[in-house]
Structures are given as structure tokens and as C-alpha cells.
Amino acid sequence: MTHALDRSEQHQIIASLTEGVILVTPDHRIAWANAAALAMHGVDRLEDLGGSVDGYRDRFVLRYRNHHPLGLDRYPLERAATGEVFEDVYVDVTRAGGASPAESWTHRIRSLVTAGPGGRPESHVLIVQDVTAQFEAEMRFERTFAANPAPAVICRLADLRYVRLNEGFSELTGFDADAVIGRTLYEVDVLAGAERRELAIARLKEGRTIPQMEARLRGAGGGERAVIVAGQPIEIADDPCMLFTFADLEPRRAAETALRASEERFETAFRLAPVPMLVARRDGFGLLSLNQAFTAAFGHGPEALGRAPGDLGLWVDEGARAAFERDLLRTGRIAGAETCLRPREGGERDCLVSAETVTIAGEACVLCALQDITGRKRSERELIAAIDAVMADTSWFSRAVIERLAGLRQPGRGAPDARLDALTARERQVLGLICQGLSDAAIGKRLSLARNTVRNHVAALYRKLGLHRRSEAVIWGRERGFPAQGFEGGETPGPGRP
Structure with a gap:
């Protein structure tokens, strides 16, 4: 014997469902709702739903997922009351006057009509599911997908049609959304020219991850770009899809081409340079390349x-070599260091050595250039020897000649300087008094000059000599023979003045 459920038992069963259930009568009254339906509207009591279709419209504002408002006669509750049966209507529900997210929900709604004795329609039922969390997650994904700078498209696996693309893909290919959405993968083939196309197609059909591989992506203008493409299975609105992402290889290839061209130019310039040059590893200074010079x-x-320069015995003084390498590693650059090097066949050569740390083909290296100054140093030594011989008897030389020869003999002190010749007699006087430690006021008194005039002479001295401070002028003048002895009102003697 079968047991027919009475209305109370039916309500108990329905009340325990996680789906919301609302019963509405043909006269548009809300007859009953389970706890799940009330919770989905943020209320605790049946009367808080409004009691009728009109009351429900007053309390809740509904919009389709495309944000278009529903007409008053298109509310799902209204449609159910008229006996219409429909499936999966998605609407955003907001409490009238509500502003907080807690007073908004997304519902998936369907309806059915229950029949009573004799098949007469008895109850019109609205079945509600709260899909707020699902749509919020999809919205977060949509925002992330759109903001992702990496080009990407999404293809639905059921029919291999594109359902999403982001701005990065449009910039890469020139296609806008209208040109891609709804078209199939074979119409806009993102796997064209893929190095493992058969594997990619097989994985696509199986809904499995497509590993990274190079491909040729055709753009809206018909041109192709080298890319790396990969695929990751995802779900969009419960539909299995494939997310394709791309990395543009063209900038990298252009950079590699430019790098190769740059390295070729460097190699040519290095090989043909007229001065001796070498390239060594920064770590250990092992030689990598030597030019013809x-x-x-x-x-x-x-x-x-x-081999390292030390192993070749290239440096005459090993201490100088160690100091040079240490300073180069510390500063990264050395310009014009004077040293003595030994050729393979023997002998010694005076050289100026300049070096700088560089990166060549991704490796830290040292580029070194040498200038042979052996001839110049020999000439200097011969000149100094001649000066020494001449100055052994200087009785017939004027003071100016003696001082100039002394300058040649000791180039670090009292060397001839064209700037000295540019000074006027008065400026020489002022410089001599500066070197004696006199102030501008004292100089003015000594020379019977106004203080401003003395300052003008001092400024002219600084400009002509390339100096900036009084102390620099004192050092510069004393290195060149100032102050002179026996000055008393007349012209101050200086270098080149008998």
C-alpha cells in the first residue's frame, strides 16, 4: 500500500533542501518559501518577501546579468504566477534601497508547475540557487584576465570557439573582440606552425595542458609573429575551456640579432685595431683573445x-702586475697606467696600459689596450742626459734658460707652462705676493692699488691659470719659482725673468 504525502510532509521535505523554493499562487500571492529561499533574499520571515508579486517588486530590484533591468512583467515570480515554465534565468537581486554587497545576490532561477487531482495546475513553483560566489569568482577572473599584460585567448572545448580575449592579444595580433569571439580555433589558428602541433591538438581534444612551444601567430594584417604558446584547461561558467597564453619572441630575436651584429662589429674593430689589445676573463685573467697588433x-x-699574463711573464714587475689587477677589480677601470712589459723574444718595453671590465657574450671580461711609449721614454732619457751634461757648466746661460732647462730636467716641478707666459707683469707681481702670503688689502697697499683692482687681478690669475682657490695659486706659483727674492716695488721676478 502506497503512502501519499500530505502537504505538511511535502513542506518538511522541501524545507530541508539547499535550493530555495517559493510557491506562488495564480492570484500572485506568495504562499510559502523554505528557509533557503528566505536566506537567499536576506530575510527571516515569509512576509519579508512582500507577500505578493507586487510586494516582492517593491522590496527587491532585479537585473539580468547583462545589467539590463527586468520589466515589471518579466520578474521570474510574475512569470511563474502566470504558469510559464522556464529554465536557468540568471539575475542580480538587490534589496530595494540597499547599497552594501551584503544586500546583493546572483540567482539562477527556474520554474515548474505542480498538478493536483485531475491534472489541474495546483502550485506554481520558483526554484532558486544562490550562485553569487561563483559569479564573484568569475568576475575576479575576468578582471585579472583583462588586466594581464600577457596576450591570452580562451577557447571553449565543446565547439572550439573563442569566448574571451584580452587587450594584450589584440595588441599582439591586431584582432579586436568582434573579429575573434565566436570564431573557431581553425579560423584563427593560434597553433599554426607550432613545433609540436600534433601534440598540441591531441592535448586540446583531451582537455589537457598544452606545454610551451614555439609557433607562428598570424595577425589581422596577414603578417606572422614568432611566439611561445601554451594552453591551460579552465572552466568558464561551467563550460570546459582552454586558456591560451603567448609570449612574443620578436623583441628577443631582434635583441639577439642586434647583439650578434654588435659583437661582430666589436670583433672586427678589435682584430684590426692598430694598437695592441687583449681580452681576458675577469675571473683569473685568462686570455680569451689577442689582436694582430x-x-x-x-x-x-x-x-x-x-693563460694569464702572469703565466706568460708579460709584466717585468710582478708586484706592479698584481697591483694593476687588484685596482682593476676594485674600480672596474684603469686609464693610462705606466708600466714595463716583456715581449716573448725578450727585452723590455715601456707601455701605457688602459683596461676596463666589460661583458662579452654574457661573460664578465677585461678589455685591455696597450700603447708602446718606449721610443718616447728613450728620447726623454736622452734629453735629460744632455741637459745634465750642459748644466755642468751654466756660467754663460741666462737665468731664464737655466730655469727652463731645469724644468725639462725635472718635469714634475717647474715645468714650462704656457699659462705663465700669458700673465701680465702686474699679474706676476700679484701672484708673487700671494705666494708670500699677503692678503688682497696688503697687496693693494704694497702696490698702491685699490682693493677692487687687486681682486680683478686675482680673478684674471684664476681664469688664466685654471685655478679656483688661493691655496691652489700658492702651490702653483711656488712650484714655478715664486715668490722671488728681493722684491721692492718693482716687477716681481719669476720663472723666465732674469
Whole structure:
């Protein structure tokens, strides 16, 4: 014997459902709702739903998911009351006057009609599901997807049609949304020219991850770009999809081409440079490359590659070599260091050595250039020897000649300086008194000049000599023979003045 459920038992069963259930009568009254339906509207009592279709409209504002408002006669509750049966209507529900997110929900609604004895429609039922969390997650994904700078498109697996693309994809290909959405993967083939296309297609059909691979992506203008493409299975609105992401290889390839061209130009310039040059590893200073001028000057060729300059005995003074390498590692650059080097066949050569740390083919290196000054140093030594011989008997030389020869003999002190010749007699007087430690006022008194006039002479001195402070002027003048002895009102003697 079967047991027919009475209305009370039916309500108990329905009340326990997680889906919301609302019963509405043909005269538009809300007859009953379970606890789930009340919670989905943020209320606790049946009367808080409004009691009728009109009351419900007064208390809740509904919009379709495309944000279009529903007409008053299109509220799901209104449609259910008229006996209409529909499936999966998605609406945003907001409490009238509500402003907080807690007073807004997203509902998926369907309706059905229950029949009573004799098949007469008895109850019109609205079944509600709260899908707020699902749509909020999809909205977060949509925002993240749109903001992602990496080009991306989403393809629905059921029919292989595109359902989403972001701005990065449009910028990469020139396609806008209208040109892609709804088209199939074979119409806009993002796997064209993929190095493992068969694997990618097989994984796509299986809904599995597509590993990264190079491909040729055709743009709206018909051109192609080299890209890396990968696919990741995802779900969009419960539909299995494939998210394709891309990395543009063109900038990297252009950079690699430019780098190769730059390295080729460097190699040519290095090889043909008229001065001896070498490239060594920064770590350990093992030689990587020698140019033709270095081989011609020092005799070392390809057999020296891999060895350090210290192993070749290139430096005459090993202490100087160690100091040079230490300073180079510390500062990254050395310009014009004077040292003595030894060619392979023997002997010594005076050189100026300049070096700088550089990166070549991704490796930290040292680029070193040498200038042979052996001839110049020999000429200087011969000149100094001649001066020493001449100055052994200077009785017939004027003071000016003696001082100039002394300057040549000791280039670090009292060297001839064209700037000194540019000074007027008065400026020489002022410089001599500055070197004696006199102030501007004292100089003015000594020379019977106004203080401003003395300042003008001092400014002219600074400008002509390239100096900036009084102390610099004192050092500069004393190195060149100032102050002179025996000054008393007349012209102050100085270098070049008998």
C-alpha cells in the first residue's frame, strides 16, 4: 500500500533542501518559501518577501546579468504566477534601497508547475540557487584576465570557439573582440606552425595542458609573429575551456640579432685595431683573445689563449702586475697606467696600459689596450742626459734658460707652462705676493692699488691659470719659482725673468 504525502510532509521535505523554493499562487500571492529561499533574499520571515508579486517588486530590484533591468512583467515570480515554465534565468537581486554587497545576490532561477487531482495546475513553483560566489569568482577572473599584460585567448572545448580575449592579444595580433569571439580555433589558428602541433591538438581534444612551444601567430594584417604558446584547461561558467597564453619572441630575436651584429662589429674593430689589445676573463685573467697588433708587438699568438699574463711573464714587475689587477677589480677601470712589459723574444718595453671590465657574450671580461711609449721614454732619457751634461757648466746661460732647462730636467716641478707666459707683469707681481702670503688689502697697499683692482687681478690669475682657490695659486706659483727674492716695488721676478 502506497503512502501519499500530505502537504505538511511535502513542506518538511522541501524545507530541508539547499535550493530555495517559493510557491506562488495564480492570484500572485506568495504562499510559502523554505528557509533557503528566505536566506537567499536576506530575510527571516515569509512576509519579508512582500507577500505578493507586487510586494516582492517593491522590496527587491532585479537585473539580468547583462545589467539590463527586468520589466515589471518579466520578474521570474510574475512569470511563474502566470504558469510559464522556464529554465536557468540568471539575475542580480538587490534589496530595494540597499547599497552594501551584503544586500546583493546572483540567482539562477527556474520554474515548474505542480498538478493536483485531475491534472489541474495546483502550485506554481520558483526554484532558486544562490550562485553569487561563483559569479564573484568569475568576475575576479575576468578582471585579472583583462588586466594581464600577457596576450591570452580562451577557447571553449565543446565547439572550439573563442569566448574571451584580452587587450594584450589584440595588441599582439591586431584582432579586436568582434573579429575573434565566436570564431573557431581553425579560423584563427593560434597553433599554426607550432613545433609540436600534433601534440598540441591531441592535448586540446583531451582537455589537457598544452606545454610551451614555439609557433607562428598570424595577425589581422596577414603578417606572422614568432611566439611561445601554451594552453591551460579552465572552466568558464561551467563550460570546459582552454586558456591560451603567448609570449612574443620578436623583441628577443631582434635583441639577439642586434647583439650578434654588435659583437661582430666589436670583433672586427678589435682584430684590426692598430694598437695592441687583449681580452681576458675577469675571473683569473685568462686570455680569451689577442689582436694582430698585440701578436706583432709582443710575439704571443693563439698558443697563449687560456693563460694569464702572469703565466706568460708579460709584466717585468710582478708586484706592479698584481697591483694593476687588484685596482682593476676594485674600480672596474684603469686609464693610462705606466708600466714595463716583456715581449716573448725578450727585452723590455715601456707601455701605457688602459683596461676596463666589460661583458662579452654574457661573460664578465677585461678589455685591455696597450700603447708602446718606449721610443718616447728613450728620447726623454736622452734629453735629460744632455741637459745634465750642459748644466755642468751654466756660467754663460741666462737665468731664464737655466730655469727652463731645469724644468725639462725635472718635469714634475717647474715645468714650462704656457699659462705663465700669458700673465701680465702686474699679474706676476700679484701672484708673487700671494705666494708670500699677503692678503688682497696688503697687496693693494704694497702696490698702491685699490682693493677692487687687486681682486680683478686675482680673478684674471684664476681664469688664466685654471685655478679656483688661493691655496691652489700658492702651490702653483711656488712650484714655478715664486715668490722671488728681493722684491721692492718693482716687477716681481719669476720663472723666465732674469
